[in-house]
Amino acid sequence: MIATSIHERLKSDDPAVRRIAVIDLPYTEEEDDIVPLMITALSDPDATVRLEAAKAIEGYEEPEVLEALVPLLKDSDDEVRKATALTLAELKETASAPYLLPYLSDSDAQVKIYALHAIKALRSEDAFEPALKAITDENAGVRREAIGVLGYLKKPEAIGVLTNAAANDVDAEVRRIAIGALGYSSEVSIQPTLSRVLSDPVWQVREEAATTIGKLGLSHGIPDLVKVMDDEFWQVRVKAARSLGKLKAKPAVPALCEALVHPISNLRKEAVIALGEIGDDRAIPHLELSLTDADSDVRKLSKLAMASIRLNGGA
Numbered sequence: 001m002i003a004t005s006i007h008e009r010l011k012s013d014d015p016a017v018r019r020i021a022v023i024d025l026p027y028t029e030e031e032d033d034i035v036p037l038m039i040t041a042l043s044d045p046d047a048t049v050r051l052e053a054a055k056a057i058e059g060y061e062e063p064e065v066l067e068a069l070v071p072l073l074k075d076s077d078d079e080v081r082k083a084t085a086l087t088l089a090e091l092k093e094t095a096s097a098p099y100l101l102p103y104l105s106d107s108d109a110q111v112k113i114y115a116l117h118a119i120k121a122l123r124s125e126d127a128f129e130p131a132l133k134a135i136t137d138e139n140a141g142v143r144r145e146a147i148g149v150l151g152y153l154k155k156p157e158a159i160g161v162l163t164n165a166a167a168n169d170v171d172a173e174v175r176r177i178a179i180g181a182l183g184y185s186s187e188v189s190i191q192p193t194l195s196r197v198l199s200d201p202v203w204q205v206r207e208e209a210a211t212t213i214g215k216l217g218l219s220h221g222i223p224d225l226v227k228v229m230d231d232e233f234w235q236v237r238v239k240a241a242r243s244l245g246k247l248k249a250k251p252a253v254p255a256l257c258e259a260l261v262h263p264i265s266n267l268r269k270e271a272v273i274a275l276g277e278i279g280d281d282r283a284i285p286h287l288e289l290s291l292t293d294a295d296s297d298v299r300k301l302s303k304l305a306m307a308s309i310r311l312n313g314g315a
Contacts, residue, residue, distance in 0.1 A: 070100060123152050
């Protein structure tokens, strides 16, 4: 039996044969230049072949490849569109930005989602205005990806719309992502919004807000974080405790000491760590009790926290 060359297999009438040939193409030694064959596969009439081509072409960043790949964001098959977006995002090839920009304002919401996702990691300044416009799109998925683009670009001009989205968007995931995107801002003006969303009805949003306050070092948020130490979700309390430690928030010592007896060991650990970072000797009697905690990590961390407090004078 004579082996069929990969070039012949790519021309087969059987799409299954062409599909396997595309998978084999990056590993073949039969062709000196496989890029033209890959580009041809991207326009194959069979969606499964195009899908494999969109995945396999990740290692080829030539302009002609990008020019052929980007139009697949509007492919009739959603799996092909998704694979194309993922490949473009993995390439992180700045040369693809000009090809992607027209798709950021496409009439198809799914195309916009994929295009915004692909261009995010490129940090293209030209994507700022389309992303700013997309943050008001009626599709929540588009708004989420647009916020991701704005968060990557870290432009002060976006803070207003991100703050508004964090506080008012009807989609909880949009609010959460917007809060996270504000993590690059150094403006104290966002503190009222972050304090407000610590009361958001969705705990994941409150959790993100508690994290961001600590990340930004916003000491004005300490009273609100102390209140959050009573949140019904321990996950939110964990992030609040972590931020209170970063902020060295002495007013939080009583609340953190109360958390040392919480049934969730992850929260007890974070409370211990925070008390060690704050360095207030009022915590020592409570930490001494934690030396008999059922969790060995809590016991070890309590020793370290007390040593740190005593070393630094327990002011």
